[in-house]
Amino acid sequence: MDINIQPILQSWPFLLKALMMTILVSALSTLLGFAIGVIVGALRTYGGRFANIVLGFYVDSMRAIPLLVILVWTFFAFPLVIGHSINAVTAGIVGLGLHLGAYVSETIRAGLTSVRRNQMQAALALGMSPFQAIRTIILPQAVIRMLPALGSLCVIAIKDSAIASVIAVPELLRQTQIVAGKTFRPFELYTAAMLCYFILCYPMARGVDRLYRRLAHLGSS
Amino acid sequence: MTDDPILIFESVVKRYGDLTALDGVSLTLRRGEVVCLIGPSGSGKSTLLRCANALDPVDEGRIRFDGHEVKSTESSVRLVRQRMGMVFQNFELFPHLTVLRNITIGPTTVLKLGHAAADERAKKLLAKVGLSDKALSYPSALSGGQQQRVAIARALAMEPALMLFDEPTSALDPETIGEVLSVMKTLADEGMTMLVVTHEMDFARRVADRVAVFDKGRVIEEGAPQEIFTNARVARTRDFLSHLGWHGEGAASVSKREEA
Numbered sequence A: 001m002d003i004n005i006q007p008i009l010q011s012w013p014f015l016l017k018a019l020m021m022t023i024l025v026s027a028l029s030t031l032l033g034f035a036i037g038v039i040v041g042a043l044r045t046y047g048g049r050f051a052n053i054v055l056g057f058y059v060d061s062m063r064a065i066p067l068l069v070i071l072v073w074t075f076f077a078f079p080l081v082i083g084h085s086i087n088a089v090t091a092g093i094v095g096l097g098l099h100l101g102a103y104v105s106e107t108i109r110a111g112l113t114s115v116r117r118n119q120m121q122a123a124l125a126l127g128m129s130p131f132q133a134i135r136t137i138i139l140p141q142a143v144i145r146m147l148p149a150l151g152s153l154c155v156i157a158i159k160d161s162a163i164a165s166v167i168a169v170p171e172l173l174r175q176t177q178i179v180a181g182k183t184f185r186p187f188e189l190y191t192a193a194m195l196c197y198f199i200l201c202y203p204m205a206r207g208v209d210r211l212y213r214r215l216a217h218l219g220s221s
Numbered sequence B: 001m002t003d004d005p006i007l008i009f010e011s012v013v014k015r016y017g018d019l020t021a022l023d024g025v026s027l028t029l030r031r032g033e034v035v036c037l038i039g040p041s042g043s044g045k046s047t048l049l050r051c052a053n054a055l056d057p058v059d060e061g062r063i064r065f066d067g068h069e070v071k072s073t074e075s076s077v078r079l080v081r082q083r084m085g086m087v088f089q090n091f092e093l094f095p096h097l098t099v100l101r102n103i104t105i106g107p108t109t110v111l112k113l114g115h116a117a118a119d120e121r122a123k124k125l126l127a128k129v130g131l132s133d134k135a136l137s138y139p140s141a142l143s144g145g146q147q148q149r150v151a152i153a154r155a156l157a158m159e160p161a162l163m164l165f166d167e168p169t170s171a172l173d174p175e176t177i178g179e180v181l182s183v184m185k186t187l188a189d190e191g192m193t194m195l196v197v198t199h200e201m202d203f204a205r206r207v208a209d210r211v212a213v214f215d216k217g218r219v220i221e222e223g224a225p226q227e228i229f230t231n232a233r234v235a236r237t238r239d240f241l242s243h244l245g246w247h248g249e250g251a252a253s254v255s256k257r258e259e260a
């Protein structure tokens, strides 16, 4: 098998843009997913029965529906609900974020409930509001404890961004497909794409592990 | 000590399901007074402290602090808690914050004190509890006794009118109990009003103005430490004291002699 990296060299600006899109979509969907996850996780833990049931329904549906279906639905079906189309990048970020949010919320919830009850009492005894206590005392400890799980979710968010290629988000996999089709060099191009994902994800996974080992003692009350 | 009551429990009843944890407790603390609560495990001592600052709502009766009724449902409860320091058996320092930040977080988030002023206040308190060199350590690097002294400083940073202590030394190694008790003694000498749940009979005898004996959710006896320790009227009190290895006057005078 002869290897020819010429196509990659020729279209690298195009592919670099695609890589940037992958990073952008991953970063924004992670941000969205974590924001949703923290809010939903805290509301399910402290918000009473009603919030728990309603948000539990959201979490369960996100876990029961394939991500691919969520993305396709967000891009093709949701516009019919709101009456105008949305661009693929937005649909991708929203779909990925909603899906990720469910998993983050479960992790955050497990973290919050694992913090000893007396920590909350100590915070309230200082005169803090429940919101202040959660934000400054309980949540930081929960996040530290759950760092390995949250790190895995970040890595999964990067990997899952590739699924957004099906709704034509111009991210790495999608654009690689285009170049591979034009140049008839699938081996070189898909290998390069695979390496890119690895280079994005591997340091992330290792970094979070190392961070956790340094911070673990700060989460053990 | 003045005659001015600061914390009043009036026939307080607290139930957990079928269990009556507090069964009509009446107790008054005057400003500047140190009251020690003693009594067997499960008798409701911790529950009483949690009711005092409304971490637990009471079912019947009422609690008055500084002239106002303490009600867990009202937002004013936060003002009450700001003015009542609480020290827990297991310290409950915030593990993700430095010692300094543990002490300043109350003043900055609750009292909205500036960081510079809060730091200054915290440093004075750390000096007071003898831990100036630990400001930047994390709780996990401290011994139990050191953690409890930080917890006392954290409560004092809110400049409370009253301190509640729930068995502050029972989770400590014997060799570090003394350092915590001596900080508490200093506080008492400075005139702090204190309600202390403790099994340290020697501390109660030396520092308390009054001792209240708890059993099955009731105050079964209350009086000056000398009375309780040497001349308890209630049989249950004498039982409890002898369980702890306290044998009345003889033992008391022995340890007095040791002190001298």
Ligand SMILES: Nc1ncnc2c1ncn2[C@@H]1O[C@H](COP(=O)(O)OP(=O)(O)OP(=O)(O)O)[C@@H](O)[C@H]1O
Pocket: B016, B019, B021, B039, B040, B041, B042, B043, B044, B045, B046, B047, B048
């Ligand atoms: N949150 C709760 N839910 C249910 N029961 C409780 C709760 N807190 C305390 N109790 C019960 O109330 C009773 C009094 O408990 P409390 O902790 O006040 O006793 P205590 O005098 O502090 O005992 P100890 O010396 O062991 O600390 C106990 O029987 C306990 O099991």
Ligand SMILES: [Mg+2]
Pocket: B045, B046, B047, B166, B167
């Ligand atoms: Mg107790």
